[in-house]
Amino acid sequence: MNPKPLLLIVEDDPLIRATLEMLLLDEGYEVLSAPDGQVALDLLLAGAKPAMILSDIRMPNKNGHELLQSLRQLPAFDDVPFVFLSAKAAVSDVCTGMVMGADDYISKPFDPVTALESIRVRLALAKRIRSARREPT
Amino acid sequence: MDDRAKVLLHGIEQSREGFALTDAAGCFTYMNPEHLRIFGFKDQIEVLGKPWQILYPTESLARMGMEVFPALQAEGHWHGVIPARRLDGVIFSEDLTLSILPGGGIACNCRDRSSEVQMLERLATSEALFHAFVDHLPLAIAIKTTAGAYIFVNRQGAVIFEAILDSAIGHRASELFPPEIAEQIEQVDREVLRSGGAVKSQLVLLRNNEDLVLEAVTFPIVDRAGQVNNIGGIYVDITQRMRMEREVAKVAERQGDLIAMQREFVALVSHEFRTPLTVMQGSHYLLRKRVGHGSDDKVARYFDLQEESIQALRKLVDQVLLLNRLEYSTENIELTTISVTDLITTIVTRFNDSTLAVHPRLRLTCAVPPDLTLRADETLIRAALENLISNAIKYSAASTKVAIHVSTAKDELVIGISDEGRGIPLQQQHKMFAAFFRASNVGTTPGTGLGLSIVKRAVECHRGRIEFSSAEGAGTTFQLFFPLNDPTPMTSSSLQ
Numbered sequence: 346m347n348p349k350p351l352l353l354i355v356e357d358d359p360l361i362r363a364t365l366e367m368l369l370l371d372e373g374y375e376v377l378s379a380p381d382g383q384v385a386l387d388l389l390l391a392g393a394k395p396a397m398i399l400s401d402i403r404m405p406n407k408n409g410h411e412l413l414q415s416l417r418q419l420p421a422f423d424d425v426p427f428v429f430l431s432a433k434a435a436v437s438d439v440c441t442g443m444v445m446g447a448d449d450y451i452s453k454p455f456d457p458v459t460a461l462e463s464i465r466v467r468l469a470l471a472k473r474i475r476s477a478r479r480e481p482t
Numbered sequence: 483m484d485d486r487a488k489v490l491l492h493g494i495e496q497s498r499e500g501f502a503l504t505d506a507a508g509c510f511t512y513m514n515p516e517h518l519r520i521f522g523f524k525d526q527i528e529v530l531g532k533p534w535q536i537l538y539p540t541e542s543l544a545r546m547g548m549e550v551f552p553a554l555q556a557e558g559h560w561h562g563v564i565p566a567r568r569l570d571g572v573i574f575s576e577d578l579t580l581s582i583l584p585g586g587g588i589a590c591n592c593r594d595r596s597s598e599v600q601m602l603e604r605l606a607t608s609e610a611l612f613h614a615f616v617d618h619l620p621l622a623i624a625i626k627t628t629a630g631a632y633i634f635v636n637r638q639g640a641v642i643f644e645a646i647l648d649s650a651i652g653h654r655a656s657e658l659f660p661p662e663i664a665e666q667i668e669q670v671d672r673e674v675l676r677s678g679g680a681v682k683s684q685l686v687l688l689r690n691n692e693d694l695v696l697e698a699v700t701f702p703i704v705d706r707a708g709q710v711n712n713i714g715g716i717y718v719d720i721t722q723r724m725r726m727e728r729e730v731a732k733v734a735e736r737q738g739d740l741i742a743m744q745r746e747f748v749a750l751v752s753h754e755f756r757t758p759l760t761v762m763q764g765s766h767y768l769l770r771k772r773v774g775h776g777s778d779d780k781v782a783r784y785f786d787l788q789e790e791s792i793q794a795l796r797k798l799v800d801q802v803l804l805l806n807r808l809e810y811s812t813e814n815i816e817l818t819t820i821s822v823t824d825l826i827t828t829i830v831t832r833f834n835d836s837t838l839a840v841h842p843r844l845r846l847t848c849a850v851p852p853d854l855t856l857r858a859d860e861t862l863i864r865a866a867l868e869n870l871i872s873n874a875i876k877y878s879a880a881s882t883k884v885a886i887h888v889s890t891a892k893d894e895l896v897i898g899i900s901d902e903g904r905g906i907p908l909q910q911q912h913k914m915f916a917a918f919f920r921a922s923n924v925g926t927t928p929g930t931g932l933g934l935s936i937v938k939r940a941v942e943c944h945r946g947r948i949e950f951s952s953a954e955g956a957g958t959t960f961q962l963f964f965p966l967n968d969p970t971p972m973t974s975s976s977l978q
Binding site: 358360361363364365367368371432453454455456457458 | 753756757760767771
């Protein structure tokens with residue numbers, strides 16, 4: 346049996362974080378969460394190997410953009426899908442994030458069904474990419 | 483009669499002045515035609531041999547006896563104005579000159595002064611009228627010579643200039659006002675003389691430690707020969723008006739601040755709603771997943787109600803934030819080339835799938851030319867179209883039609899959305915684009931009242947415009963016009 350995928354949630358709002366944790370755990374994922382980008386980076390550098398990172402943009406200490414920037418310099422996390430969580434109004438934040446190499450974004454407030462579906466699709470895609478890379482061409 | 487006497491007589495006969503002679507007894511021996519005319523006689527026969535007294539009323543005879551004849555005796559002649567009586571009894575003012583002739587007779591020259599007197603009386607009446615008007619006007623009026631000396635100031639002028647009427651007369655501005663004001667007045671006067679036309683100016687005088695603001699019109703006064711001989715000035719006290727204008731400006735500014743505060747507050751509150759909404763949506767989803775399945779109808783109904791409310795709140799928050807963004811900032815508007823054909827087809831398909839399940843007998847038709855593109859912000863165009871189509875469907879009865887028609891005309895893209903629904907009451911149509919406005923005939927149909935405001939702003943952000951026609955009970959047609967060749971978005975300042 347495949348192990349449950351581990352998802353890292355980076356979100357400073359405890360209520361949003363708790364809700365996401367609940368939803369993802371209920372869906373059968375393993376969940377790790379961090380209140381800001383710095384804690385998230387510390388967790389990753391300490392050996393955490395998430396299958397996907399869901400990160401808020403505006404956060405104290407290290408914001409979402411800075412976290413993504415740090416990760417893109419670490420080959421170990423090169424192929425980990427990075428999805429931004431963002432308030433709808435902050436279109437420019439999202440654009441900046443996408444330009445920096447984020448894979449997707451989920452806008453807040455999010456509809457659980459849609460959000461879970463896009464996480465599922467994104468994970469499946471990443472899995473396919475990984476196996477394609479492993480296979481000799 | 484010799485020639486010289488003939489010439490003299492001719493002159494006297496033709497004179498425009500009355501001339502008569504009496505003998506020493508005071509009886510007329512000659513009267514020229516003008517004299518006869520003045521007194522209403524036709525022929526000399528009527529007066530010759532008659533005493534001069536027949537021409538005067540009693541009070542004049544008394545004056546003659548007491549004043550005129552003694553002077554005439556002493557001086558040899560007399561000149562004055564005296565009441566005389568015409569043949570028809572009318573009394574008039576006679577300008578009379580008497581001289582004693584050798585032998586005791588009297589020569590008299592006379593003129594009818596009545597028309598002159600009437601003219602003077604009329605003049606006096608006009609002058610009184612003029613003063614009555616001018617002194618009661620709420621305007622200050624001043625007239626001065628071209629050299630700058632005041633020759634007339636009306637009562638209001640005296641009040642405003644703090645000058646007693648007579649004390650201003652004959653004085654110049656430099657003697658009546660502080661130097662800087664006098665200089666300003668004289669400068670305007672020079673401008674009037676130079677240009678030959680009226681000059682508008684504003685004077686600020688200090689009265690009781692407060693500014694007295696006067697709006698002045700200074701103009702040349704021209705004599706019969708066309709020469710400027712005087713300068714007139716009309717001054718209106720606009721202190722109150724200025725004060726009110728300042729108050730109004732202050733109120734407007736305060737109102738602007740309040741609107742900005744309100745806007746920020748709305749944005750902040752709406753934004754803050756997002757976290758609890760997310761939590762509510764997530765919890766609701768999980769709760770329904772755990773408890774909802776297999777539970778009874780009542781529980782299912784409670785979950786539906788909860789979900790509907792969450793969705794309604796979510797929509798309200800989304801719309802308030804979108805409208806706030808559109809109204810006060812266009813910095814987030816991003817233009818790309820979008821396929822209008824694809825966008826509309828997608829929207830219509832979605833509406834067909836979702837809403838026609840609820841309104842099975844409503845027909846939603848759509849006519850879009852292929853490959854139609856527009857430089858636009860897709861999110862906004864989508865929001866505008868979804869709002870209009872959703873409204874059309876919401877307020878339509880079963881078995882009616884909602885039609886979407888897209889075309890290009892000149893340099894414009896025209897998107898029309900027509901329904902056969904309940905329409906908008908005529909007397910409410912003027913405010914239908916105002917935020918939170920809902921027509922009186924919406925009944926229990928849910929809605930935020932923000933949709934049309936969003937549509938209007940979204941269209942205006944693309945330099946487009948919106949038109950509509952609606953009749954209550956017959957339906958509504960909205961038309962959105964977008965320029966095809968103007969990709970520049972509106973700035974927030976030009977949106978006002």
